[in-house]
Amino acid sequence: MTTFVALLRGINLGQRQMKNADLKDEFEKLGFENVRTLIASGNVLFDGEAEKGTQARIEKALRERFGFAIGTVLRTQEELKELVKSDPFKGRKEDKDTKLYVTFLAEPTEKPLPMPFGIEGDFEVVKLTGREVFILAFRLPSGRFGLGMEAVWKHFGKQLLWTSRNWNTVVKAAEK
Numbered sequence: 095m096t097t098f099v100a101l102l103r104g105i106n107l108g109q110r111q112m113k114n115a116d117l118k119d120e121f122e123k124l125g126f127e128n129v130r131t132l133i134a135s136g137n138v139l140f141d142g143e144a145e146k147g148t149q150a151r152i153e154k155a156l157r158e159r160f161g162f163a164i165g166t167v168l169r170t171q172e173e174l175k176e177l178v179k180s181d182p183f184k185g186r187k188e189d190k191d192t193k194l195y196v197t198f199l200a201e202p203t204e205k206p207l208p209m210p211f212g213i214e215g216d217f218e219v220v221k222l223t224g225r226e227v228f229i230l231a232f233r234l235p236s237g238r239f240g241l242g243m244e245a246v247w248k249h250f251g252k253q254l255l256w257t258s259r260n261w262n263t264v265v266k267a268a269e270k
Contacts, residue, residue, distance in 0.1 A: 097128070100152060101259060102156070103167065105164060117138055132263065152166045167257050194261035196226055197256050199227075207227065
């Protein structure tokens with residue numbers, strides 16, 4: 095058995111609401127074991143066999159249960175542990191003016207970001223892997239962080255499934 099982390103795209107935003115207990119229940123109905131959720135932003139850890147079609151099976155079940163499509167990016171917990179260990183932010187920590195984010199791509203892209211990539215004073219891409227983009231987001235005068243990060247997601251287009259998480263969430267998922 096492998097421990098997986100399902101990173102669900104765009105839940106608990108607007109009309110796309112669901113309870114963690116309902117997510118847990120649905121993953122258990124799919125036959126996964128040791129199912130647990132992490133914060134209410136669509137992070138589900140579970141044990142299961144590494145099988146082709148797992149992502150599609152999860153997405154189908156969630157669409158049937160909740161009534162809307164929910165893109166699912168899968169990683170093993172071991173992959174997240176390796177990401178954390180690699181220290182992509184080079185020891186940088188979040189503070190009142192900086193947030194750390196990771197955009198996870200469901201599949202490697204044939205359209206890599208040109209580097210360096212960012213908007214000065216808004217955000218900066220600090221590292222790329224084949225399936226992740228590591229981003230520093232800076233506090234803007236409005237108090238919001240990294241509004242220009244949409245340029246990263248627009249770069250990949252609508253055909254590529256992606257979802258972003260705060261680095262603290264990634265670290266917790268790796269440790270949980």
